[in-house]
Amino acid sequence: MANNVYEILKERGFIAQLTHEEEIKRLLENEKVTFYIGFDPTADSLHVGHFLQMMVMAHMQRAGHKPIALIGGGTAMVGDPSGRTDMRRMMTRETIKYNADKFKVQLSKFIDFSNDRAMMVDNSDWLLKLNYVEFLRDIGVHFSVNRMLTAECFKSRMEKGLTFIEFNYMLMQSYDFLVLNQNYGCRIQLGGDDQWSNILGGIELIRRVEGKEAYGMTFTLLTNSEGKKMGKTEKGALWLDAEKTSPYDFYQYWRNVDDADVIKCLKLLTFLPMTEINKLAELKNEQINEAKKVLAYEVTKLVHGEDEASKAKQLAEALFGGGGSTSNMPTTELSADELAGGVNIIDILVRTGLAPSKGEGRRLMQQGGIYLDENPVTAFDFAITRDLFKDNELILKKGKKTYHKLIIK
């Protein structure tokens, strides 16, 4: 019976905590509500954690509610201590500005901002011009330090140390909610579950300043069955920017998630109807691979578009299943001239990025992790020459899953 967004979100496993379950449910059922989610531009690309937030926004928007995407250009200057055991590195204004601009572009791809169906605001617009004393008198008075210190988000920091600048983060985020409430009638703040304390701060502030009730809802953090945050790869985070994480790598990440996490991810990160997901949930053992394929394709489609998703899928099938085209594989061109003399395999490994250093390249070869057209290569002085190429291409493989194509220019 998932007619109402609340039910949808609940059924799909998004919801972690609610400030007022009944009221929120009623509100979402009967009214068009303006809500917000904040994104602090601490990197130059959104990642999967943000994607989950955007899925929520999209579900809400589909139900007729109006999202405000808040870019934390101002809050990023301070740094949110929540869920952190150490202090964030201070970022320069320039970096934040740069990141914020990137965020804006990416967000526009996922949320429909046309016809006033959603808005995007940047809290640097109001935070940066605040007057310190005024802020303390108007906003600071409403916060009890005693209470703040008992908040979960500061507890872990009590041991490691917490500076005053970070301590203020909560006030700033609370103030954001107040501003959005006053200017745009925003009544609900959503966020990851790590934002719970900060959200409560805002609700409390609105109640005290405006005498109005505001609401908060947090969502499960995307963690795997071991409780670790998902979306991390050996190269760092799994970015939504194709320049930083290629659609193929992105696809492969989901293709390779743990069995235990597939269904959860399908619910959270795709729009597949629950009936279909439930069917996939029936699969056992090997068959789970089918569910993973669906997951990988759907998520990649949402993030990179149908074309890229199909390409990634085809490439994966070509490599792992045999057949299909290799046209979307990362490629390096070699000139006929250099091939004439033979090009050392280790140099190629470094050049293609399959190995970060020559030493690493040798190690890979020693351990039998390097293949040329599926044949292991172990001789360090092996030279790649023209006659190895078939149809002008040669497939270089590192381990079982990383492929690179060489072509003659």
Next chain:
RNA sequence: GGAGGGGUUCCCGAGCGGCCAAAGGGGGCAGACUGUAAAUCUGUUAUCUGACGAUUUCGAUGGUUCGAAUCCAUCCCCCUCCA
């Protein structure tokens, strides 16, 4: 401001004049087994070299010494207690 304790390789964390490119764990990578999964086992994990070996690393800069991550000086940063 005073007293004490620290800053070690991707992370945690040992080392406290030579045997240290630095124990152990985590993570990563590769191999075996598999289902492009998990678990497990094995190897590996600064750079250059086919190898011997060479070079740059232990907060920063100088110094002592035949020789320093280890001792000294100054500086920067973090933590704890006192004010």
